[in-house]
Amino acid sequence: MIQDIAPHRFANEFLPNAQPNKDDLVFYVRGQEVAARRVGQTGIELPRVGEDEVTAEGLTFLFSLDGRACWLAPEAGAAEPPEGYELVHNRALRMERRGPRELMLAIYTAVHLADWYAKNRYCGACGHEMAHHEKMRAMRCASCGNVVFPRLNPAVIVCVCDPERNKIVLTRYAAGRYHAIDALVAGFVEIGESIEDCVRREVREELGLEVKNIRYYKSQPWGVAGDVLSGYWCDVDGDPTIRMDVSELGRAVWVGPDEIPGQPDDLSLTNEMMCLWRNLRQAPQDGEYKFYGWQTADVVDAQGRTPRDLYDLLSGLWCAQTCAPRMRSSWSEQNPTYGQCSITAFLAQDLFGGEVYGVPLGDGNYHCFNVVGFCVFDLTSEQFGNRTLDYGSAMLQSREQHFQKAEKRERYELLRSKLEGCD
Ligand SMILES: [Zn+2]
Numbered sequence: 001m002i003q004d005i006a007p008h009r010f011a012n013e014f015l016p017n018a019q020p021n022k023d024d025l026v027f028y029v030r031g032q033e034v035a036a037r038r039v040g041q042t043g044i045e046l047p048r049v050g051e052d053e054v055t056a057e058g059l060t061f062l063f064s065l066d067g068r069a070c071w072l073a074p075e076a077g078a079a080e081p082p083e084g085y086e087l088v089h090n091r092a093l094r095m096e097r098r099g100p101r102e103l104m105l106a107i108y109t110a111v112h113l114a115d116w117y118a119k120n121r122y123c124g125a126c127g128h129e130m131a132h133h134e135k136m137r138a139m140r141c142a143s144c145g146n147v148v149f150p151r152l153n154p155a156v157i158v159c160v161c162d163p164e165r166n167k168i169v170l171t172r173y174a175a176g177r178y179h180a181i182d183a184l185v186a187g188f189v190e191i192g193e194s195i196e197d198c199v200r201r202e203v204r205e206e207l208g209l210e211v212k213n214i215r216y217y218k219s220q221p222w223g224v225a226g227d228v229l230s231g232y233w234c235d236v237d238g239d240p241t242i243r244m245d246v247s248e249l250g251r252a253v254w255v256g257p258d259e260i261p262g263q264p265d266d267l268s269l270t271n272e273m274m275c276l277w278r279n280l281r282q283a284p285q286d287g288e289y290k291f292y293g294w295q296t297a298d299v300v301d302a303q304g305r306t307p308r309d310l311y312d313l314l315s316g317l318w319c320a321q322t323c324a325p326r327m328r329s330s331w332s333e334q335n336p337t338y339g340q341c342s343i344t345a346f347l348a349q350d351l352f353g354g355e356v357y358g359v360p361l362g363d364g365n366y367h368c369f370n371v372v373g374f375c376v377f378d379l380t381s382e383q384f385g386n387r388t389l390d391y392g393s394a395m396l397q398s399r400e401q402h403f404q405k406a407e408k409r410e411r412y413e414l415l416r417s418k419l420e421g422c423d
Contacts, residue, residue: 002267003221004373006353008102012063012109014137020059022050024069025106027062028079028087029114032224034107035073035081036088044088044098046107047073053082060132062113065106072110077118091224097265104267108222115226116150124148155227157220158185158199159273160211162236162254163392168277169207169242170260172251181263184270188227199232207252208243209236220269231269233277257282266373275374280391291337292369292391293377301351307370307377310348314379317418318344322411337380342368342402343412344379347419349399357394368397 003010026047028035037045047054049071059071073079081087090107098104120139123130128143139148160169170182187202189195196214203211211234220229244252260278263271279296288294289308297307318340323331327339337344345356345368354373358366367389369378376391403409 001218001220001269001272001373002101002105002108005102005105008066008100010063010065010102010105010109011067015061015064015069016135018061018069020049020056020071021069022048024049024071025065026054026059026071026073027107027110027114028073028081028085029076029111030079030081030087031077032091032111033087033089034111035079035085036093036107037085038088038096038098042096042098043100044093044103046103047082047085051082053084055082060117062110063106065102070106070110072114072117076114094265094267101267105222108224112222112226113150120148151226153225153227154189154195155223155225155229156185156187156189156195156198156202157229157231157270157273158203158211159217159231159233159277160185160203160207160209160236161233161277161392162240165240165254166281167254167256168260168274169209169252170255170274171206171249174246174248174250182261182274184273186229186270188225195230196232199234203234206245206248208245209240210238211235212237217273218269229269231273233273262374272374276371276376277392279374279376280394283388290382291377291379292381292389293375296375297377299352299354299372299375305351307348307352307379310351311379313419313422314340314344314415317415317422322415322418324411325407335383338383340415341378341380342366342397343408343415344368345370345397346399346402346412347416348377348379350416356397356399357391358397359389359391359394366395366397368402369394 026049028047035047039045049056055073058074062070062072064070090111093104093107120130123141123144123146125146126141126144128141130139130141133140133147137150171185172182185202185206187198189198199214200211203209214232214234217231217233219231223229242252257278260274262275279293289311291311294308300306315336318336320328320331322343323339331338348370349356352372355371356368357371358368361367
């Protein structure tokens with residue numbers, strides 16, 4: 001997603017005493033557009049303090065990016081671009097896949113804040129002109145004391161699943177709206193409504209379905225409507241026949257894993273959820289590698305290695321000593337991944353980030369594998385032979401909890417030191 005910018009750092013704390021420095025970024029915002037310069041096929045540049053045409057007067061502090069202050073130019077919401085820059089719509093930047101990604105996040109956030117500043121110039125209580133608060137990111141009325149904080153519009157993204165038929169609902173907006181790409185059910189939380197109730201209501205209104213087993217996934221702190229999105233999974237409850245709201249949607253259909261192409265970029269929560277579900281539920285195919293998800297295991301570590309490279313390395317390192325003690329007597333070189341799942345998954349997490357999930361095996365134990373964004377891979381799946389695990393039922397695993405067992409931590413450290421010996 002756009003906010004996944006590590007190792008870059010976005011810090012949104014308000015610094016009331018910050019002063020503009022040369023090279024700080026300046027956001028000239030008009031509606032959803034910002035002043036920017038397209039560079040090459042995929043780059044963008046923003047105006048900086050210290051450039052001849054860029055103002056250093058009347059700037060409003062926004063946030064910091066990698067320790068560098070970012071500022072809002074005067075006339076927020078209706079700014080003219082400085083010479084040498086053009087106004088570019090944030091959605092155009094996204095569709096052209098221009099970055100780097102941390103600048104994209106900064107642009108979305110700056111547009112959101114500029115819109116709020118532009119719409120809070122006068123007090124809603126008494127009509128007096130508002131002024132910037134001295135200490136906080138807020139506007140204050142000198143006449144009546146009314147303080148207004150930035151406004152966020154909470155919204156949900158809902159992936160409605162039918163676990164029995166192995167399908168989810170994909171939607172498209174009705175014509176006339178931004179409708180060309182597959183999406184999930186979405187809508188804004190209303191006052192007096194819990195987020196879970198919002199999930200139920202939006203699915204009922206848009207699809208005519210009832211749902212159960214509502215579970216949180218992740219959030220997305222940017223959008224074009226001042227929104228903060230919460231992503232939820234849920235399961236259809238009862239009749240799966242869709243009765244679509246035609247005023248809102250142009251299409252709503254149940255689809256299986258092979259019918260989900262995904263959006264053209266990996267920037268949104270919607271796309272991450274669709275593609276993660278697809279990758280969890282897609283039947284594994286035969287191929288040159290023996291581990292689940294090898295075909296799409298395309299994430300890279302700091303040294304440019306993929307999970308396939310890690311599998312090749314670990315194939316020479318897994319041994320009886322790194323096998324779980326209760327399984328050790330059955331470990332063999334013919335079944336090298338046996339008893340290695342959790343330490344392998346946490347080692348892969350060290351390299352590729354993401355999360356470790358576990359499939360319940362029915363005996364109180366979990367089989368661990370990796371999820372990085374919507375990339376799913378299970379380096380130790382071959383021990384199950386032809387049995388396909390139900391990856392869709394997996395639960396998030398805690399490193400701290402697993403490594404409370406000293407012997408497991410020691411095996412993990414042994415495998416890690418063996419791997420480091422390969423570098
Ligand atoms: Zn007032």
